[in-house]
Amino acid sequence: MVFDTWESYFYAETYDPSTGQGTLRNLFDERDPVLLRELEYSETIQRQRESKIFSSFSDVRTGEIDRYLADVHRLVEGTSWMRLDRGGFARAGAEVFAYLNQAHPFRASSGRTSKVFMEHVAEQSCFTLDFGQVSPEVWNQASMLSGPDLRRYEPVSDSLVSVFVAIA
Template sequence: MRYKTWESYFYPETYNPATGQGTLRNLYGERDAKALARMEYGDTSARAYDLVHGQVRLPRTYDAAHIRAIHGYLFQDVYEWAGQYRGVNISKNVSTFADVHAGQVDRYLNDVHRLVTGTEWASLDHEEFSRASAEVFAYLNQAHPFREGNGRTSKVFMEHVAELSRFTLDFSRVNPEVWNQASMLSGPDLGRYEPVPDSLVPVFRVIAQPRATGPSNPSADMGRSAVRASYPQVTTEVTRRSSGATQQRLSRRPGRGQGSRGVER
């Protein structure tokens, strides 16, 4: 893999060692981070439109290959590593994601596959669907398989999961800040492996909307929400994993801290 170090993802002339940030290498050759964000948003939105309106049909295997195929399609115009796992560990705010070197990305994605295929989605009522969806997303979010574009990929994947049910997902019904906060709080407690999806359940209650025709196979009725799954932002929010980020997880959820749920499996 070409991208084995944190710095290797950036153009050297844009990289700031003090902040650990710069402009990600991209297929446009664009060195300006803000310009890259706009270009990325435009191209991935067009690709997402293809996916959610059934113009491109990806195999619904609900596994790592499925998730990588979504990312590969969305970001094929932007990054040469589209559809490939990240080669470095990352964190965001106080969230520390799966250790790619320890095989945790595949482990979490295997859990995603198990949860999706082991659920009778067509029989779930609104509350059951909200809880099941929150659990699936919590594991997928903790995997965070890619260096960039995890949010957009995850939302399209969840739309594909919703096809199996009597509900659709309208992400435009939730404020991005609320979504990001709930996602952050769903991470595992310190020393634990399992995500904690409780914070995501109310969010999925809001975005889960009844489907007029019941479980759907085609994705044409998935609506426009996945197209608007992200907003143009400079890709500097994700940082390399640090021990400080891990330590902050002790206090981010009241009543749940070190020792509350044992040691990681």
Template sequence: MTELTAAQRHAVLQTVAAERLEGWQPTGDDLTDLDALAVGTVTHEDYIERHRSAASTRAVPRRRRLALPRPYLVTGTSVLRNNFGFRDQTQLRDVEYAATAARLIQAHLQQAPTPRQVDAEYIFGLHGRVFGDVFGWAGQQRIVDITKNGDGFAPVGAIGRYLREVEIAVAATDWHRADRGRLAYALATVYATYNHAHPFREGNGRTGTLLLHQLVSSTGFLLDLSGIDAAEWVAASRDSAPFRRTGAPSPRPMIPVLRRALVDRSDGRMV
């Protein structure tokens, strides 16, 4: 196995960190596959097919069919419509983690946009690139209101307003000169606002953390999420939500988490 460069190692480490925040528990083989992708010893197509085939061999338990069709769901199931034709949630999650991890690595290894290129349209495109292998509706704004663990996100009609607030927060920050404190505040503001907008039916977290990495690339720091516990991240995200669904999110709960994840580039270390 070819040894990873510092940039490739960083891409794999931060990809795994982002997926773990969403519940992935990668095996040793999964990590080996990601290393191979990063150095280019396996093609993207072969990687996807291997994981699709492995997911297809899983035993699928019989479940009670849902009577009514619902937006985004495979008819008769509670499984999101997907490009692999899976009707079982476990099968879909296995291949979704693998497929999006591959795209996240690619994104980390490509040149990041300048902050002035980041707007709502860019965010939709980012989601489309990360989730396009899995969902036909990747990169499209959700058309249903959603809740998670009892917490409601912005109503569909308010998504555009919150994404405009994200644009304003990005434009208001001098990313090239921000110190650690200012940078943690700016990142927390962007993420809290974006997370409440929750513009996509699925994949908001991974798209959001990738966006943070890309914004940090214009600074004197790196973002290392590998030491962030998933429960801590979820709690900070939840606590940043406004008291009312149409109110203003608070960046305060996210600030200490993101401040701790910032690594000064000047120490010569690529996390």
């Protein structure tokens, strides 16, 4: 589906042109806003439980998010993206993504937002990214493994390099 107008982001039968509001198209294909809210809440709670078990993303209270994002900026700005071959792009992209992933700046949608960000980084190179070249399981596993070692700050991007080779 092409979203070429504001209205096209909503289910047609729920959109009220006088208010500009309705139910956004969603992965649940749910049109009832109350039920959608409950589904999203349940999904968010489940994801939150999973993230406490499997990860240790940055904490906003300690300034870690700001620090990781400053590192992302430094890495992006300090790389001559157009000069990189595929392997160099994969290594540099993996490192940038590892820092961005560790920052995890949003409560929800950090993963999707990070992918969009990486597509913009790739625009500075001769590569495009096709995330469909790896399964969500491979992507998530490599992302999880890129977290810093215990009591360390620096993410370990090694697990992501082969993923970036595949998607570039």
